[in-house]
């Protein structure tokens with residue numbers, strides 16, 4: 001049941017902290033903090049490169065993983081949505097790592113890509129919520145999320161669970177490839193293990209998210225901006241808003257805005273910015289100022305330090321707990337998904353069963 005929540009989506013949003021915690025507990029020893037992944041039938045230190053594929057929200061989790069695997073594990077990564085990858089026929093060196101990401105393990109496009117990648121000699125590692133699924137059976141390694149059943153069509157907790165698994169996998173590959181020092185690995189694991197508490201704090205910002213939602217709910221179009229690992233969070237936010245509120249939304253890498261979508265900006269287009277104070281903050285801020293100068297109404301997700309810089313610029317702010325920039329995409333996803341939910345409530349849509357969408361799409 002919905003446990004007293006109005007929608008499954010609301011219930012599942014509240015499960016983020018617990019699901020992140022459970023997913024991490026399964027693969028990190030709470031005492032020694034050693035990574036405890038299932039046995040791989042190949043050596044991850046030897047893979048020449050990774051190819052990542054998925055659909056929908058799961059694809060955006062893959063986009064975050066690309067930033068992580070490249071920057072932290074120094075592993076070259078190719079990524080595409082499954083329906084394109086399947087027919088692109090990219091040249092692949094046998095022995096590569098294929099990362100498949102799927103909540104259901106049954107999405108037809110992702111499954112077809114899995115089979116094509118297997119035929120091309122890739123090691124198939126799948127990140128799945130439903131482990132007893134077709135993709136589960138056809139993978140060399142299954143990395144389970146511990147998200148529990150996700151009923152709402154729009155993915156919520158499965159997304160942060162996917163990111164939690166991918167973060168740990170990044171550390172494990174980085175350690176195997178000796179690109180991450182023991183000290184750095186310890187800091188990254190500590191930041192992850194701290195996440196359930198930080199995620200729980202997000203819910204104390206609900207009234208700020210609701211005021212932001214009241215503004216966004218009146219818009220016809222919304223622009224989402226982010227840089228680096230927060231660009232996929234912007235993509236996820238825009239997708240969620242489209243899916244459940246039917247408001248047109250687009251996400252752009254913040255630096256790319258001036259190369260096109262800036263022409264759309266006026267008083268009627270809210271600009272939702274994902275802007276934790278990382279090394280990219282100053283660049284994002286100058287993109288925000290460009291938008292502001294053209295009448296754009298800025299809605300910012302940031303932290304205390306970022307908020308000081310954004311005061312007088314942002315019309316609405318949601319101030320989030322300070323976290324290691326490595327885990328920021330996991331934390332920031334939560335309020336961004338809550339925003340979409342709160343907007344959908346104000347638009348009176350069928351939140352759990354949005355029109356034309358299915359939980360698991362089993363046709364290509």
Ligand code: BG6
Pocket residue numbers: 055056057058101102103104105106107110153154155357358359360361
């Ligand atoms: C969809 C859902 O069409 O399938 C999305 O509406 C989901 O929410 C996507 O992200 C992929 O599903 P799965 O099960 O492969 O993660």
